[in-house]
Amino acid sequence: MTEKIEELRTIDEINEKIKRGDAVVLTAEEMIKLVESSGLEVAAKEVDIVTTGTFGAMCSSGVFLNFGHSDPPIKMARCWLNDVPVYKGLAAVDGYLGATAMSETRGFEYGGGHVIEDLVSGKEVVLRAESYGTDCYPRRHIETTITLEDLNQAILVNPRNCYQRYDAATNSSDRVLYTYMGTLLPNYGNITFSGAGQLNPLCKDPNYETIGLGTRIFLGGGIGYIIGEGTQHSPGAGFGTLMVKGDLKQMNSRYLRGATFHRYGTTLYVGIGIPIPIINMRVAKTAATRDEEITVNIRDYAVPTRPDLRPVVKKTTYAELRSGKVSLNDRDVPSSSLSSYKMAREIAETLKKWILEGTFFLTKPIEPLPRQREVKPLRVRGREIRVGDVMSRNVVTARPSEDIKTVASKLVEKGIDHLPVVDDEGRLIGIVTSWDLAKAIAHDKRRLEEIMTRRVITAFENESIDVVVHRMAQYNISGVPVVDRLNHVIGILTTDDISRKVVGGGRAV
Amino acid sequence: MRAKLIYSHGVVEKPILASVVLRTGVPINILEARVNAQKGELIVSIPATGEKLREVLNLFREAGVQVQEFAETLRIDWGKCMACGACISPCPTKALRFREDWSLEFDEERCVACKICVTACPVKAITMP
Ligand code: SF4
Ligand code: SF4
Numbered sequence: 001m002t003e004k005i006e007e008l009r010t011i012d013e014i015n016e017k018i019k020r021g022d023a024v025v026l027t028a029e030e031m032i033k034l035v036e037s038s039g040l041e042v043a044a045k046e047v048d049i050v051t052t053g054t055f056g057a058m059c060s061s062g063v064f065l066n067f068g069h070s071d072p073p074i075k076m077a078r079c080w081l082n083d084v085p086v087y088k089g090l091a092a093v094d095g096y097l098g099a100t101a102m103s104e105t106r107g108f109e110y111g112g113g114h115v116i117e118d119l120v121s122g123k124e125v126v127l128r129a130e131s132y133g134t135d136c137y138p139r140r141h142i143e144t145t146i147t148l149e150d151l152n153q154a155i156l157v158n159p160r161n162c163y164q165r166y167d168a169a170t171n172s173s174d175r176v177l178y179t180y181m182g183t184l185l186p187n188y189g190n191i192t193f194s195g196a197g198q199l200n201p202l203c204k205d206p207n208y209e210t211i212g213l214g215t216r217i218f219l220g221g222g223i224g225y226i227i228g229e230g231t232q233h234s235p236g237a238g239f240g241t242l243m244v245k246g247d248l249k250q251m252n253s254r255y256l257r258g259a260t261f262h263r264y265g266t267t268l269y270v271g272i273g274i275p276i277p278i279i280n281m282r283v284a285k286t287a288a289t290r291d292e293e294i295t296v297n298i299r300d301y302a303v304p305t306r307p308d309l310r311p312v313v314k315k316t317t318y319a320e321l322r323s324g325k326v327s328l329n330d331r332d333v334p335s336s337s338l339s340s341y342k343m344a345r346e347i348a349e350t351l352k353k354w355i356l357e358g359t360f361f362l363t364k365p366i367e368p369l370p371r372q373r374e375v376k377p378l379r380v381r382g383r384e385i386r387v388g389d390v391m392s393r394n395v396v397t398a399r400p401s402e403d404i405k406t407v408a409s410k411l412v413e414k415g416i417d418h419l420p421v422v423d424d425e426g427r428l429i430g431i432v433t434s435w436d437l438a439k440a441i442a443h444d445k446r447r448l449e450e451i452m453t454r455r456v457i458t459a460f461e462n463e464s465i466d467v468v469v470h471r472m473a474q475y476n477i478s479g480v481p482v483v484d485r486l487n488h489v490i491g492i493l494t495t496d497d498i499s500r501k502v503v504g505g506g507r508a509v
Numbered sequence: 510m511r512a513k514l515i516y517s518h519g520v521v522e523k524p525i526l527a528s529v530v531l532r533t534g535v536p537i538n539i540l541e542a543r544v545n546a547q548k549g550e551l552i553v554s555i556p557a558t559g560e561k562l563r564e565v566l567n568l569f570r571e572a573g574v575q576v577q578e579f580a581e582t583l584r585i586d587w588g589k590c591m592a593c594g595a596c597i598s599p600c601p602t603k604a605l606r607f608r609e610d611w612s613l614e615f616d617e618e619r620c621v622a623c624k625i626c627v628t629a630c631p632v633k634a635i636t637m638p
Contacts, residue, residue: 055591057631183599183629190598257591259631269591269631324597324606336597338631342611343591
């Protein structure tokens with residue numbers, strides 16, 4: 001950065017003012033208003049700190065626990081809290097409980113995030129552990145209840161929190177999708193999005209001049225620290241993330257909420273607030289960034305590809321998303337958040353209060369967050385099994401005008417269940433199953449075209465088997481015709497083919 | 510208002526609902542239907558209040574239909590609700606929305622009891638009695 005930036009104040013000077021009780025602190029929303037009414041120069045001169053806040057689902061969250069030794073002691077090899085598995089690849093009575101770990105008895109309903117909330121709200125939690133017994137740790141089994149107070153340490157360490165912004169989601173398919181972006185109605189029925197936008201800490205200092213390793217923050221209602229970049233930190237693209245830690249014992253269950261995304265899994269809503277010291281004119285300017293200026297891609301979650309390859313259906317802003325409707329293909333589509341703007345506001349307000357009361361001081365980061373990082377996809381080495389490897393190429397088809405009884409006897413003779421119906425060029429126009437035929441005969445129907453299903457679920461030869469298996473489960477069907485790009489039927493794939501030819505790990509035998 | 514209409518054998522084939530709609534002008538909405546030759550059960554939403562509502566319910570009763578009124582549609586546990594908004598855009602009737610201060614607002618009159626918000630809520634703050 002070569003341009004000369006006017007310095008305004010140092011963090012030490014700001015801390016002196018906090019001590020004296022005359023620091024000027026505004027929330028990010030108040031800063032935006034001040035800049036609008038009095039201009040950037042005035043705001044920059046006047047304001048020492050802008051407080052931010054965000055409250056959303058942050059799956060990469062969890063807590064390091066130390067249970068203390070029982071007598072006789074145990075080297076816990078496997079461990080559960082309220083039936084949620086705790087990672088035990090650590091020392092005898094240390095463990096890590098992740099937010100997305102799910103209960104082995106209650107599944108989606110209860111997970112690591114819920115255990116964390118229960119601990120923070122002072123509830124008793126059942127601790128169960130197993131071991132193989134060693135000379136120094138003879139115990140093999142333990143079952144007891146614990147509370148947060150009983151633990152030696154409970155340290156929240158979240159590898160990825162506080163996404164700077166996040167792609168919004170919609171659904172082009174003809175069925176409801178249940179995703180980590182919430183419930184997505186068919187045919188672009190709604191749009192969901194996440195992120196606090198103009199209240200988000202990283203959006204207020206996108207050059208990471210004041211945020212870095214060692215920054216003291218509001219975390220889950222207590223005090224926490226940034227301990228570096230978060231995983232998948234991608235500053236170039238405007239998707240910075242943070243790794244944070246804090247003492248769970250000081251936190252408040254209002255700002256740490258266990259949650260479940262229906263048919264997706266469990267997670268933890270985390271509240272984070274970061275003070276932005278207005279050290280120079282550039283930070284003053286970015287601290288006044290508005291929702292209108294923060295762009296977001298809306299992606300189609302119906303396409304089962306890598307997140308960054310999901311087609312972008314529109315580029316929009318947090319302002320449009322938050323307005324409650326987004327115009328998409330000349331239609332107003334309802335939009336709503338998954339993260340709470342109300343809670344984000346409350347966090348920015350609380351942090352402001354702490355600073356004004358003189359109980360929260362700012363720290364100077366020891367190291368800034370990296371401004372350059374490449375996020376790479378996972379390359380899958382080796383050849384993976386595709387539809388073309390498993391499907392039957394010897395596919396029996398029929399014409400719409402064919403007689404049902406003749407077709408039925410053909411199916412019985414060949415022992416098949418799915419019959420694609422094609423036109424004169426071999427293009428798919430419908431499908432009938434042996435069950436459809438049995439019903440049709442009972443009702444005295446004559447021709448295939450009277451009974452065939454016209455909206456056929458299909459697959460392509462080069463698609464991944466897992467994707468097609470999931471599609472068959474979604475539509476509750478046991479076979480799909482495989483077509484080429486021109487819709488010619490080139491094969492058929494049934495659950496029989498899959499169970500016969502595919503074994504675990506996706507290898508064809 | 511939501512109600513369960515129970516048709517016993519004998520009245521099940523009669524077009525009672527249609528005639529009540531015609532006579533009162535209240536566009537009754539069927540939310541759920543379980544009907545067979547012996548008996549039938551309909552969950553309906555009746556967009557009427559006071560005198561008009563009583564008239565609708567009486568017409569059903571006179572026609573031999575048993576009426577069970579639901580006191581509430583859905584219940585929101587305001588202590589649990591974190592005002593995230595995950596229930597808002599999936600609601601097909603815009604019965605859920607944000608207030609000016611970004612807290613959640615529920616408009617009972619618009620609710621058709623489809624339950625999509627119940628599963629959409631990440632903290633189970635919405636239940637349907
Ligand atoms: S039950 Fe359906 S209509 Fe009623 S509030 Fe929930 S989503 Fe909206
Ligand atoms: S989804 Fe649940 S927590 Fe979120 S606003 Fe709706 S009721 Fe409240």
